[in-house]
Amino acid sequence: MNPNTSTPRVAVVGAGSFGSLHIGALSRLHGCELVALCEPNERVAAGLAEKYGIPRTYTALDQLLETEELDAVFLTIPEHLHVGFATKVINRGIDCFIEKPLALTAAEGQQLIDLAAEKQVILQVGHILRFEAQHAILYDSVVNGALGEVMTIRAKRNAPSAMWETSGKSAHIAMANLVHDVDQILWMSAGQRAVSIRAYERNFTGHEFPDCVVATIEMSGGTLAMVEASWSVPSGAPANIVSDQWRGRFDASLEVVGTTGTGHVQVYESGLEIWGEDASSAPNSALWPEIHGAIGGALRDELANFLDRISGRSAAEIVSLPDAVHGLEILEAIVESARTGTEVRL
Structure with a gap:
């Protein structure tokens, strides 16, 4: 996370059914500022941006990463895109939350872990249970x-x-x-x-x-x-x-x-x-x-744990990356x- 920012600036990539839930949870969490959404379907992106007050939308990951100053990215995208998208995020030194599975193979998953360690960024996978x-x-x-x-x-x-x-x-x-x-x-x-x-x-x-x-x-x-x-x-x-x-x-x-x-x-x-x-x-x-207009439960707690980790408020690594691999x-x-x-x- 950028040491000059007190509240993490985050973006969500992917606005399918689970991406929408992530957006609903992050928009009401006090530990972050949801500044952008990346989704190739412009109509879907515009609707969610209006509903949750997201300032900017993008249709491509490269455009998002080149334009925004981000502390973390949440990847809620099809499984076959996980490794390629996460690699781009991590290579820019941005903390990354990736929905399960970490990758499609153990070898690719270990490559992501090694890259995150090399770039000194926090990587977390969505094992919500x-x-x-x-x-x-x-x-x-x-x-x-x-x-x-x-x-x-x-x-x-x-x-x-x-x-x-x-x-x-x-x-x-x-x-x-x-x-x-x-x-x-x-x-x-x-x-x-x-x-x-x-x-x-x-x-x-x-x-x-x-x-x-x-x-x-x-x-x-x-x-x-x-x-x-x-x-x-x-x-x-x-x-x-x-x-x-x-x-x-x-x-x-x-x-x-x-x-x-x-x-x-x-x-x-x-x-x-x-x-x-x-x-x-x-x-x-x-x-x-969804309670009183906000997404709660285990998903909210999972995302809050990640935000606490990247903000230095907590070092609790509840999800094990070696277990994921x-x-x-x-x-x-x-x-x-x-x-x-x-x-x-x-």
């Missing part, structure tokens, strides 16, 4: 020994079948849907690393990528982990993700079983239900709820094991 209250409480229970030794961790993420059109066409389901779950396994296993992976996939629709995947992961400290994902939740299921941009239901959970206790989280369930004549919903109120190694191994039908050792 580390800021969600239920997951954070479960993590504290694990590290405080309340569950004893962790024997097994099980994560499930069944996504809406309708999401395949926007997310399932471009990547293997493991890469598309299991980034958060693998990160939680690494977080909850407290420093362990994966040593062996065996995965299975099935394709019922004939699409390029499989419809479901299941994997077992052997960890270095003896913990056994299991993950599963599918594009299986029907459109008629009560929605638990409800926003202006999207509506659907995720069937997701996390379970940690120890020698003396067990912890269980229903990831998107908040207890809130809204019943209507045509449809019912159970909106999640923990991740990015190892998570990509695990995901690559899941894809390889499922493709070949063999065990992959790391």
Whole structure:
């Protein structure tokens, strides 16, 4: 961050459904000044700029970086653009927040980390569940020994079948849907690393990528982990993700079983239900709820943590970059094991 500025000047790059949520959170956070938005769709950019009072908009990253004096950039862009865009930001000595995944491969992710260290900038990846209250409480229970030794961790993420059109066409389901779950396994296993992976996939629709995947992961400290994902939740299921941009239901959970206790989280369930004549919903109120016109929840806390770090108000590095890279190694191994039908050792 520029030592001559007391409030970080920041820009958001990408104004899709999640970029819009970032803008809604940053516009009300007191720890920054949102000075610019970069979005190729000029109509979308103009609408968000007017709604949130963003002074300037740009259609290209190079134009933004050449024109604005920035302390940080938030990248909420398609996954295949992450490395190229982040490299440009970091090379200019600008702190960078990048939505998950850090990269599409572990090698590319490590390159970004090395570049950030060389340029002495702060790089953070959007592993939002580390800021969600239920997951954070479960993590504290694990590290405080309340569950004893962790024997097994099980994560499930069944996504809406309708999401395949926007997310399932471009990547293997493991890469598309299991980034958060693998990160939680690494977080909850407290420093362990994966040593062996065996995965299975099935394709019922004939699409390029499989419809479901299941994997077992052997960890270095003896913990056994299991993950599963599918594009299986029907459109008629009560929605638990409800926003202006999207509506659907995720069937997701996390379970940690120890020698003396067990912890269980229903990831998107908040207890809130809204019943209507045509449809019912159970909106999640923990991740990015809009309350009194502002985006709150775990997303707000995640962005506030990054702003505190770049401003020197806090050194708490809740998201681990080495974990982000190892998570990509695990995901690559899941894809390889499922493709070949063999065990992959790391």
